[in-house]
Amino acid sequence: MERDTSELFEEFKELTASEFFRRNKQMLGFSGKIRSLTIVFHELITNSLDACEEVGILPDITIELKRLGKDHYLLKHADNGPGIPEDYITKVYCQMFAGSKFRNIQSRGQQGLGCSGCVLLSQMTTGQPVKIRSRYKDGNELKGIEMTVKLDVKKNTGIILNKKEFETDRTGSGIEIEFKDVSYSMSEQGAYEYIRRTVIGNPHARIVFKDPTGRKYTFERATDKIPPLPKEVLPHPKGVTADDIIYLCKGTNKKRFKNLLMDSLSRVSAAKIKEIQEATGIDMNKRPKSITWKEAEAVVQQFDKMKFMAPPTNGLKPIGSEQIEKGINEILLPEFSTAITRKPQAYRGGVSFIVEAGIAYGGNSGRLIGSQRKAEIMRFANRVPLTFDQGSCAITEALKSIDWRRYGVRDLDNAPISVFVNIISTNVPYLSTGKQSVAPEEEIVREIRQATMKIARKLEKYIRTKKAAKNEEMRAKIFEDLVPVVIKQSALLAEKDVPEYNKVMDEVTHKAKIMDMKNRLKQPEIKPMEVKTEEPEMRIKTEIEEELSEDENF
Amino acid sequence: MERDTSELFEEFKELTASEFFRRNKQMLGFSGKIRSLTIVFHELITNSLDACEEVGILPDITIELKRLGKDHYLLKHADNGPGIPEDYITKVYCQMFAGSKFRNIQSRGQQGLGCSGCVLLSQMTTGQPVKIRSRYKDGNELKGIEMTVKLDVKKNTGIILNKKEFETDRTGSGIEIEFKDVSYSMSEQGAYEYIRRTVIGNPHARIVFKDPTGRKYTFERATDKIPPLPKEVLPHPKGVTADDIIYLCKGTNKKRFKNLLMDSLSRVSAAKIKEIQEATGIDMNKRPKSITWKEAEAVVQQFDKMKFMAPPTNGLKPIGSEQIEKGINEILLPEFSTAITRKPQAYRGGVSFIVEAGIAYGGNSGRLIGSQRKAEIMRFANRVPLTFDQGSCAITEALKSIDWRRYGVRDLDNAPISVFVNIISTNVPYLSTGKQSVAPEEEIVREIRQATMKIARKLEKYIRTKKAAKNEEMRAKIFEDLVPVVIKQSALLAEKDVPEYNKVMDEVTHKAKIMDMKNRLKQPEIKPMEVKTEEPEMRIKTEIEEELSEDENF
Amino acid sequence: MMKHKEIALNKLRGMGDEVLEKILQEEVPSLKIPSRGTGNIIYNQDKRYFELGERKGTRSLGNVKQIKKMAQMMCVGNFCKELVNIQKTATMREMYYVSEGWDVGFDNQQESNNITEDIEVTLGVSRENLGLLPEEDGASVYGDITLRDDDVEFNAKKLGKSGYTIPPTIDDVEFVDSNVERIIAVETMGMYHRMVQEKAYDRFNTLIVGLKGQAARATRRFIRRASDELQVPVYICNDGDPWGFHIAMVIISGSAKLAHVNHDLATPDAKFLGVTASDIENYDLPTDKLKDIDVARLKELAADPRYKADFWQTEIKKMIKLGRKAEQQSFSKYGLEYIVDNYFPNKISAIEGKPIE
Amino acid sequence: MMKHKEIALNKLRGMGDEVLEKILQEEVPSLKIPSRGTGNIIYNQDKRYFELGERKGTRSLGNVKQIKKMAQMMCVGNFCKELVNIQKTATMREMYYVSEGWDVGFDNQQESNNITEDIEVTLGVSRENLGLLPEEDGASVYGDITLRDDDVEFNAKKLGKSGYTIPPTIDDVEFVDSNVERIIAVETMGMYHRMVQEKAYDRFNTLIVGLKGQAARATRRFIRRASDELQVPVYICNDGDPWGFHIAMVIISGSAKLAHVNHDLATPDAKFLGVTASDIENYDLPTDKLKDIDVARLKELAADPRYKADFWQTEIKKMIKLGRKAEQQSFSKYGLEYIVDNYFPNKISAIEGKPIE
Known part of the structure; x- marks a missing residue:
C-alpha cells in the first residue's frame, strides 16, 4: 500500500488569496444568512465613511436593498466620497490583500479584504459580475467611469467586462451587487439595526435606506460639523516587537538605523538614541538592513526599561460627548441622558486609545422585547457598530462587571437603558477576524469601567x-x-x-x-431626530422599484 | 482640509499572504499563550499522522519541549513519515497557501497554513530560523537533507540559509523550532492533554513526549493495524454550488461538459447526463469553458430535483469501534466501556460523514477536579482532538441535548464518565478558522445523538x-x-x-x-496501556538535555 | 366486657390463624385488605356518606414491599389484643414507643398510624374498639345537656365559661338528659365565646359546640350521637371559604379517609348555616380575595358527590364568581353582638319556619 | 365595676389628653412607649422573672413611620374604652374586623396585635383588663378543685374524662375550695389522659394540668393563682428536649415577650420534674438524635439568665454531650403504666423527701 514520496507531491498546489478565501469564506465573517448580509453592509458603509472622512466631506450614503427571490437580493450602494481612480477600481474591488489602509491610522476598515470580500461572496453565490461607478477628480477635472467587473479567483485579480466614461459634476462611488443565500432581518444582528447604530455613532452622516418592502428611511445628520481628519500615528516604542523592527529595517530606504527609529517610531529623540546606544552598545549609525534579530531584541528590551512620553494622541479623533448626547437624544428620546469622552490612555504600554461612553434612560431607550424594555449595550469601535460576538468583548465584560445596583439600577438586564461605548484607537485589538469584538485588554476594560461608572453616577443622581x-x-x-x-x-x-x-x-x-x-428634575427640551419613514404607495411593486432605479446615484 | 484623490491612492499597497497573516496571526489560531502552543502541537502532529497514513506507515512521533526562558521554548519534533523532497521543503514550511491537501479527501489538516504558520509564529516571536531535516525516497535511493530556513514575509517564500545532505536508512521529517510568548500547561486546553487525546483517537500511533521538566512519556501504540489509506472522494452532485461548477469548468482540460461532470462528480452516470440535458436543454457536449453561470445554476437546480445514489463512502476510514474501545480501555481503565461506529450518512444533501462514539464509565474516566471525577467530553474530527470553542460545537450540543437520566446517569456533569465522539468526513464543517468546533448541522447533531444514545443504552443496562x-x-x-x-x-x-x-x-x-x-456483571480483563513515564534523574539539568539531543531523530 | 370488644378479640385471633393455615399447607400466606384508595371510596347516595367498596388489596409474605407491613400488622394485633384484654387504652404515640420492644419497629409515627388503619379496615373494627385512641381532645360544648362518664354526672352549662370538652373516649359517656331544641356548631373558639357571652344557649335554647377547626373524630361522634339521641336539628356555622364548607361537610357526610367508620361518625341531617357566598353579598361582609388555592379547592368541591345538592352548587359557583371569602367573625364589622342578635335568628328561623327567640 | 377596670379607663383618657395638650401648645405631639426590645427586657434576680427596664421609645406625630401607629393606638384605645364601659370582651380577631369602620385600619392581624401590646406597656394595663382576650383556651385540669364562674360552681374531678378547660377569662373565676397536695402539669394530652386513666389524681392527691404544648396566658395565670391561693408545690413534666425545658421555664420565670405582665403570670416556685438528660440515662429511654437546631437552642438556653441554676447548667450540658432527646411518652417502652407507677413517685418523693402514695 506504500506510495512513493514524489507521487505524493505531484498534487502539491499553491493557492491565491482569492482561492483560499473562496474555500474559507467564514474567515471573512460570511457565515449565516443574516450575518453575511450585515457584514456586507458593514464593509460598504465603513468604506464610505472612511473615504469621506479622509477628504473632509460630510457623508451622504444611499443604500437600497431589493428582494429578487428567496434569500436573493440586489444591493445598490452609493456615496459622495472622493471616488476611486480608474486604475485602482479592480484592485479595490477584485484583489484581496490590496488596500490603502495599512497605515497606523484611526480608521473603520483595515484589512484590505472588505470590498473584494463582498465581490467574492456575490460571485460565489450568484456568478454575476458587479457594476461599479466612480466619480473622481483627475487633476482638476472631474471624471466619471462605470465598469462591470468580475473577480478572477485563480489569479486574485479583476476582469473588466465593460467600461464606459460619463460626465459628472461631483465625486463619489457606488456599486450594484447581487447576493444569494443571505437574508434581511430586523433583529439586533440585522442590517437595519446596523444602520441605526451607525447613525448614532456618526451623527455627521446622512443615510437613506430603502428596505426590501420599499419602505424608505431617511436618517438626517444631527450635526453639520465635519469630523477632523485623523492623522497617521507612528508606533510607540513600548508597543513594538523585535519582529516589527526587523520588518521596518527591511522595508526602509534610510541609511542609518537611528534615523529609521526616530522617523518610524514616535517619542524617539536623539537623546533617547544615545541612551540606547550606550545601554546596548549597538552602533546606531549602522545600515538598517544589517540589524540582526539579537540587536533588534536588545533594542526592544531597552525600550521596555526606558521612559518615553506617552504615545501621541492627536491622531485620535473621538466623536465627542456633546455629539454622542445629540445622537442618543435624537434617536432614543430618553428621559435622561449623559455622555463622556475620556482622556487618551495607552494599552500594552504603547497603543493609545480613547473611550467614550453614553447612557440613555427611559423614553425609547433599551430594546423593546414583547411589551418590556430591556437594556441594550451598543458597542462601537472607531464609530463602527459591533454586532456579533458580544459575549467575549471588552465592552460587555466591563459593563457586566459594574455593580449597577450602586447606581440605582436594580436589574440592568430589565431596565429601560441603552449604554453606548465607543473605543477610538489606531489599533483596536479585535478578538477575531470578523472584528466584531474587542479583546479584554486590562487597561481598556478598566477605562470602560471608569468612564461608564462616571456617567452612571449622574444617572444614579x-x-x-x-x-x-x-x-x-x-x-x-x-x-x-x-x-x-x-x-x-x-x-x-x-x-x-x-x-x-x-x-x-x-x-x-x-x-x-x-x-x-x-x-x-426638569430636563432640557429634546428635538426628536428626523427619521423620515416613507411607506411605499399602494401601487404594484415593480413600479416602485423602477422609480427608485432612476435615482441619479446609481 | 480636502485632499486630492490621487494623493489618497499613493498609499495603496498589495500584501502577500505572509504579510497579511503576520498582521493577523489570531486568524491562524495563535491567540493566547497556552492556545498558541497547543495549536503548534496540533499542526505538527496532524501533519505527521496524515503523512504516515498516506504511505501506510505506523506513525512514530517524538516531541521534546525544552524551556529556554520565561514563555520561551525550543520544540523538537520528528516522525517516521515519507519525508519531504528537497524542492518542496521551503514550500511546505515557508509558503502560505501552499500544500498537498486541497483534494476532497479525509485528512486531518487541510488549509496549507499549518507548517508555514508555525514558522511564521516562531519567526515573529524569536527572529530565529528553523532547522528542517527530511529523509525521503528519491527514486530508489534514500536521501537525507538538513536545511536551515527563514520565511521571507514580503515575498511569501522561503530563504535557505544553510543546507547539507546526510546519509540515512529510513524516511521521516523533523523540525527544530523556537517560540516565545507561548506557554506549556497541563490544563484541558494544554499540549499534554492534546497528546493524550490524540493517542486515544489514534491507537495505531506511538508518541514519545518529553516535557519541559525532563519527564518522558511514552505512549505505546495499542494496535499494530495500519489504518487503511483514505481515498479521494469526488464531490456529490447534491453538495455542489453553481460556483463550484464554474470553478471546475475553468480548471479542466476536458473537452466536453458531460465528461467533466461524470469525472469530477460522483454518482453522475451517462443516463443522468441525458436526464439533465433533457430537463435543462443544455448541450452536454459543449466545451466546459463556455458554460455560463445561468447554465451552471440550471444544472445545480436540476441536481436538486434528481435522485442520486448516496455519496460514496469507501473514502471514509473510521477508527472502528473495536479500536476505540481499545484506546479508551487502555488509557482510562474504566469499569465499563462501549463504542460504536455508525454507518455513513450525508449532511447538506451531499457530504458524507461517519460518526463514532464511545463511553467509558468508572475507573479513571472523567476528569479529576479536586477529589471528584467530573464528566469529560472528548471531541474529535477525523481523529484530531478538538480542544477549544467547545460551547458552540455540534458534539457538545448533541450530547447536552440527551436526557442522560434516561440512561441511569442522574447528573452528567458530575458523573465519572468520558464520552468520546469522532466525526469522519472529507469535509468536516468547521465553525471557525481554528477548526476547533464542528458546525451544528442538523444531520450531524442528529447522528451524534443517535450514536451516543445507542451506546448509552448499553451503559444504562x-x-x-x-x-x-x-x-x-x-x-x-x-x-x-x-x-x-x-x-x-x-x-x-x-x-x-x-x-x-x-x-x-x-x-x-x-x-x-x-x-x-x-x-x-463480570467485565473482560483489561491490560492497562503502557504509558511509560520516566522521571528525569537527579543530575544537573543540562546533562539531561544534552543526552536527549543525541537522539538520532534530531 | 362489652360485646363489641369480644368481637374484636375473635377477629384478631382469626387474622393470626389465616397466616398459620397457609404455612402449614406450604403456601405463601397473604392477607386481603379492603382498599382505602380513592377508587374504592364510594359515596352512598341513600346513606348520604362515603363508605368503602368491595375492592381489596393483597399483602403477601412473598412481596418485599409488603412483608414488613404484614409483620407490623401482626405485632400491632397482639398489642391491641392485650389492651382489650386488660380493658385499657393507649395513644398511638404510646404504642409507637411500646413497639421499640417488638421484633419489627416503625420508622415513624405515620407508619404506625397506617398499619393501625389497615387493621381497622381488615377486621372491620374501629381503633377505639381496639383500645387505640387519638391524642387530641374534641370540641368544647356549652349548654343544657347532662352527661355521665363512669360514675360522674354533670351538666355542660355548669362547667365554667369553657364548657365541656369532648374526650376521645366519648363512646363510654352516657347522654343522661337534655332539653335543648337545637345544636349549633361553630368553627372558631372566638365565635364560641362570643355566643356564650351573648347567652345564645338560653336565647336559642341550644347546645353550642366550638369545633376548633376541622372536627376531631370524637367531636363527629358526639354530634352524631347528639343528633340521634336528642333528636334535634344540628346547624354548623363556619368561615365562608372552601375550608369552612368542608369542615361542615365532613361532619355531615364524613371524610373519604374515614370511609370505613363513617357509619358511626357522619350526621347526614346536619345543616350548613353559613357563612355562604349569599351571606357575603346579603350582609356586605368584609372579605379577602380568594387565593388560587381557594379557587382550585372550590372547583374540587363542586365535583365532589357530597356537594351535588343545588344549594352547594349555587353557593360554590357564586363564591368563585365573587372571587371573595369571609370569616365568621367578620360580622363584627356591624358590632360584636350583631351575629347573635341578627344573623343566627334570621338564618335559623328561615330554616325552621318560626321565630326561635 | 372592679377597681382595676376603673384604673384602665383613667389611663386611656390620659393618653388622649397628652396629645391634645401638645397641639394646644402648637408643638408636635409624641408618646413615650416602654421599649419591648431585647435590650430593655431585664431578668430580675430577686423576683426570678423577666420584667421591662426603663428604656422608652418615642412615637411622634411628625414621623412618617410612626404616625400611622399613633393613629391606630388612639383608635384601639377608644375601642377598649367602650368594651370596659359596657363590661364585655372581644377577641383580637373581632377587633380586627371592627376596625374596618375606623378612620385608620390594620393591614393584618399581626399589626393589630402589636398595637395592642404597645398600649399594654404604655399604660401599664394588661389586655385582659382592657377587655381584649386571646382566642385560645387554656389547659385541661383534672382533680379536686372547686371553682366558681359567675354563678356556677363545679369541681374539676366531676366534669368527665377531659376535665376542666381554663377559659381566657380565668381572672373572673373564683377558687372556692381544694384539698390537693400538689399540682402536676404535663406537656401532652396523651400523658394527661394516661394519668387520668391510671388515677394519678387520687394516688398522688394532685391536680393534673394538660398543657397542650406551650402554655397559654390563661394557663400560666391559672398555675400562678393555684400556686398562690392553694399554697401547694407545682411540678412540670415535659418532653426531654430544649422545647420541653422551655415550656416549663416560661411557666416558671415568664417569657421575655411578656415581660410587662410576668408579675402576674410567672410561678417562680414551680419545679421542673423532667424529662431530664439524667432521666434519659437513668431510665435508658428511647431517644432521637438531637438535630442541629436542638443543639443551637440548648446553647441559647445555657446562656439565658433563667437557666443559670446549677441544675439547668448540668442537665443542658449533659444533653448536649449525650446528643439525644426523649419524649415524655417514651417511658411506654417499659409498659404503659410505668411512668405513673414508678417515675412520678420516685421523682416527687425525692424532692419532697417522703413517699407520696
Missing part, C-alpha cells in the same frame, strides 16, 4: 432625585390623611373638643421642600 | 444490572429477617404453636437468581 421627590409627595399625603385621625381620636379618648391644628400640620408635611425638588 | 444485583441481595436479607417475625406473631395472635416454614422461606428469597446476575 437623576434616579435618586426622581425617587426622592416621589417619596416626599407620598409622605405628605400620609400626614394629610392621618394627623386629623390622631387628633380626633385623642379628643374622643380625652372626652374633649377637637382643637385647631393647622400649624402642626404645616410643620410635618414640608411643602416647600417638595416644590424645590420638582424644579431640579 | 450495565448500571441497571449492577443496581439490580445489589437490590436482589438487599431483598433476600429483608425476607430472612421478617418471615420468622410474621409467623411467630401470627402464632401468638392465634394462640397456637409456631409451624415449620423453611420451604416458604426458600421460595420467597430467590437465591439462584442472585447468583446468575452476579455472573452477568
